[in-house]
Amino acid sequence: MIPSPSHRAFLPRIHACIGIALALAFCGAPRRLGAENILIKGAVIHTVSGSVISPGQIWIKDAKIQDVGERIDAPEAVSVDLTGQHVYPGLIAASTALGLTEIGAIRATHDMREVGKFNPDVRSWIAMNPDSELIPVARANGIAHIVPTPQGGLIAGHSGLVALEGWTMELMVAKKPLALHVEWPEMNLDTTPKDQFRDKAKWKSPEDLAKDRRKDLAQLESFFQDAAAYVRARDNNAEVRPQPAWEAMRPCLRGDIPVVVHADDLRAIQAAVQWARTNQLRLIISGGRDASLAASLLASNQVSVIFEHVFTRSLRDTEPYDHLYHAPAALQQAGVTIALSAGTGEMSETEIRNLPYHAAQAVAYGMRREDALKTITLNPAKMFGVADRLGSIEKGKEATLIATDGDLLDIRSHVTRMWIAGQPSSLETRHTRLYEKYRRRPNAR
Secondary structure, eight states: OOOOHHHHTTHHHHHHHHHHHHHHHTTOOGGGSOOOOEEEEEEEEEOSSSOEEEEEEEEEETTEEEEEESSOOOTTSEEEEOTTOEEEEOEEEEEEOBTTBOOTTOGGGBOSBOSSSBOTTOBHHHHOOTTOTHHHHHHTTTEEEEEEOOBSSSEEEEEEEEESOOSSHHHHEEEEEEEEEEEOOOOSOOOOOGGGOSSGGGOOOHHHHHHHHHHHHHHHHHHHHHHHHHHHHHHHOTTSOOOHHHHTTHHHHTTSSOEEEEEOSHHHHHHHHHHHHHTTOOEEEEEOTTGGGGHHHHHHTTOEEEEOOTTOOOSOTTSOTTTTTSHHHHHHHTTOOEEEOOBSSTTHHHHGGGHHHHHHHHHHTTOOHHHHHHTTTHHHHHHTTOTTTSSSOOTTSBOOEEEESSOTTSTTOOEEEEEETTEEOOOOOHHHHHHHHHHTSOOOO
């Protein structure tokens, strides 16, 4: 189409806008720009890995923590006075659907589940939506990194560690792959009579359910054995034709990354531990409703737990109503490394913003405060092999920090500042934008 004379007047303006847009696009993500050189002063510093420094100072330069202590000499750094505030490492959500789903009623916004039983080559971080409106809400309450968790089938796929700052997923992903996720077959059998079953077309007898469970377990074991045989053959013979699904199994079979088994039932947890021991796999249990009942087994096998039931009332009438409220403390006291998360269930992508209060609930029911802070910072970093970079405030680690105007575990406190990899992150959300919009509306007369 040839532009008319009236259109030509707008061409320079259009070209200028395009030039600005391209310039902004090539700037990349804010967290990848040159980091600030700042000295945080006057704050109560919760190092997590060590003692609390009150008041203390943190020197941040080149995206790293250069030093932390009571008094630091950094003459070229810009001072940031946080007197009276508290500084913590950025929080890590160890299991979540955040970024993989947006609106429950709109199927097109769901991208956390693949069809089929075996999908080890699925990479969850690729499916994440960096423009999700839920990400700023989680970030505004201190969450700096998440593990977007694939779901579905027996082998759901691989997860990665994602920072909640950046323009694209390529710039947001901090480690990939992080873990392989396995959905353990349901151990409980539904004994509901067919005439009382909601969808009678899907009803199965207990015998058929048990048969399906045995089949799934056999298929899972066979898949891992075949993958191990493939890796051995591939390592010994370069002419073996690559298979994407089995090639994706290499990191977990070599022990480079853990296998996260999603299981709640006691028998499922026990079976998963035995299976992982037989196949020499690094195991993490996610969900873990009955994990405290197998605490000694988990501790002796060095199995970590991502516990997702801090606010779940006990399901058995033989247990106290607050049995699960006490579970994190029981696991920690038994020597199990535990992380807390909201999981991947219904509305979990919005619930994850309340991660600090999951830790607060654990404190209210017996867990020491220092240990509770670790469940949302240092412990998940240790589980996924990034404790050398994240999870605590130490010299040499990535400068991913949050500042609060009170105790992080107190629901009345607010996050006032955040830095991810040394760069300040916005705490603006859809909620704050709407608040400012309607705060300025004219008074009705």
